[in-house]
Amino acid sequence: MAWVKMFKKPGGGLKKSYQPGSMLSLALTKGLLNEPGQNSCFLNSAVQVLWQLDIFRRSLRQLSGHFCLGDACIFCALKSIFSQFQQSRERVLPSDSLRNALAETFKDEQRFQLGLMDDAAECFENILERIHLHIVSDTASDACSSKSCITHQKFAMMLYEQFVCRCCGASSDPHPFTELVHYVSTTALCQQVDRIMGKNERLRSDMFGELLQAANNTGDLRSCPSNCGQSIKIRRVLMNCPEIVTIGFVWDAEQSDLTDDVIRSLAPRLNLSGLFNRVTDENAKRSELHLVGMICFSSKHYSAFAYHTKSSKWMFFDDATVKEVRNYIPTSRGHCFLQFDRHKIPDVVLPQHSVK
Numbered sequence: 253m254a255w256v257k258m259f260k261k262p263g264g265g266l267k268k269s270y271q272p273g274s275m276l277s278l279a280l281t282k283g284l285l286n287e288p289g290q291n292s293c294f295l296n297s298a299v300q301v302l303w304q305l306d307i308f309r310r311s312l313r314q315l316s317g318h319f320c321l322g323d324a325c326i327f328c329a330l331k332s333i334f335s336q337f338q339q340s341r342e343r344v345l346p347s348d349s350l351r352n353a354l355a356e357t358f359k360d361e362q363r364f365q366l367g368l369m370d371d372a373a374e375c376f377e378n379i380l381e382r383i384h385l386h387i388v389s390d391t392a393s394d395a396c397s398s399k400s401c402i403t404h405q406k407f408a409m410m411l412y413e414q415f416v417c418r419c420c421g422a423s424s425d426p427h428p429f430t431e432l433v434h435y436v437s438t439t440a441l442c443q444q445v446d447r448i449m450g451k452n453e454r455l456r457s458d459m460f461g462e463l464l465q466a467a468n469n470t471g472d473l474r475s476c477p478s479n480c481g482q483s484i485k486i487r488r489v490l491m492n493c494p495e496i497v498t499i500g501f502v503w504d505a506e507q508s509d510l511t512d513d514v515i516r517s518l519a520p521r522l523n524l525s526g527l528f529n530r531v532t533d534e535n536a537k538r539s540e541l542h543l544v545g546m547i548c549f550s551s552k553h554y555s556a557f558a559y560h561t562k563s564s565k566w567m568f569f570d571d572a573t574v575k576e577v578r579n580y581i582p583t584s585r586g587h588c589f590l591q592f593d594r595h596k597i598p599d600v601v602l603p604q605h606s607v608k
Contacts, residue, residue: 281560282337283344283572292351293571294372295364297556298379299330299347300569301545301591303337304558307495311402318386324356326379327386344572357382372547372554373500377432380407394430407432410492411528415474415484422478426489434527435500440467442513460519461526464499487529493536497522497592519543522592541592 284296302308312334318327329350336345354364354375364370364378381393384403388396396404409431415424444466448455455463465488473483499522501514520543524536531537544559555570557577566577 281567281569281574282340282342283569283574284333284347285344286347286571289367290351291367291369292347293554294370294375295351295354296347296571297372297547297554297569298376299333299350300556301376301547301558302330302379303334304545304560304567305496305591305593306561307406307593308402309334311406312383315387315400315402319389320386321357324353325386326350326353326357326382329353330379330383354378369552372549373433376498376547380432394428396430403432404430406495407498408492409434409490409494409497412489412491414487414489415477416487417476417478417480417482417484419482420476420478420480422476422480424474424477433498433500434464434468435502436464436467437470437504438501438514439504440470441501441517443467443470445513445517455516457519457521458523458526460517460521461523463517465527465529489530489532490524490528490536491532493524493533493539495593497524497527497541499590499592501590518590543590544593545591 284292284299286292286296312331318325320328329352332349333345333347336342351364351366355366358364358378364375380403384391384393384396384401387403388398388401391398391401393404396408399405410428411431412426412428414426417423441463444463445455447466448459448463468488469485472486474486476482476484522541522543524539524541525531546557548555548557555568558567558569559565560567568575568577
């Protein structure tokens with residue numbers, strides 16, 4: 253794992269482990285159990301970043317009625333864990349109820365089964381999808397407009413894709429869809445960093461969205477709809493203003509020498525108008541989102557980082573281990589994602605290049 257020196261504060265290392273009874277805020281920092289053979293680190297990391305997202309935690313707390321599925325009810329299991337986070341004075345809590353509910357829900361697909369490692373990003377997405385189904389069971393995910401569905405009200409990016417030829421003006425029919433995680437190839441991202449550096453230009457802190465957009469469009473060419481002979485790029489248009497945006501980094505190989513370049517591209521703020529070719533929502537045009545969480549994967553293990561609002565500190569979550577972050581935060585090879593929230597403004601400094 254490569255560690256990035258991000259936080260310009262005195263002191264060093266991961267310090268101030270959570271102690272039982274320490275009342276930092278309602279969003280208490282507790283660990284989650286991962287006994288030998290459980291392989292629950294992917295689930296524990298997803299749960300921690302969801303719990304630390306203030307707008308999600310508060311919204312879930314206000315919901316009561318849902319379509320319950322008994323032992324397979326992910327809604328009930330997540331509610332139970334969140335209740336223990338808030339009320340229990342134990343330092344470390346079990347996540348078995350949610351692990352069992354996931355395994356029961358996805359047993360036909362053989363996903364998230366007990367004792368088996370799985371993908372944290374897909375776990376995160378599926379938890380949100382199941383919450384949607386528990387709240388609005390008769391509505392397709394892409395068509396959901398329910399005010400009570402926190403999955404789509406808080407996380408969903410409502411997009412459409414379209415090809416428009418600048419030569420002859422022909423265009424394809426728009427293709428609408430919804431994203432809960434916006435995935436980006438690290439190889440394509442680093443190509444964009446190299447392009448900027450090759451021009452002897454500096455990477456500005458406000459360029460992160462533009463770099464992600466350019467990486468997503470790399471090599472994505474189609475023939476003109478009218479067959480005029482031109483090759484055209486796809487245009488992705490954002491139609492709403494999500495409160496939480498999740499960016500997933502996909503590494504093309506387990507062993508990669510791109511870590512340094514990926515670190516150099518990171519920024520603690522994200523503008524939606526830079527992330528997509530066009531933004532139609534006026535609030536989204538003006539929105540600046542702030543980095544509030546990360547899930548990382550290295551050496552076949554997941555861990556999480558999240559910004560703790562009430563204490564204004566970054567916290568590190570590695571199953572039962574919970575510590576305050578002083579100097580370092582990791583990036584990874586494998587699935588990794590960043591979360592941006594427009595409600596919090598953490599004091600984070602990302603240097604251009606500092607790896608230990």
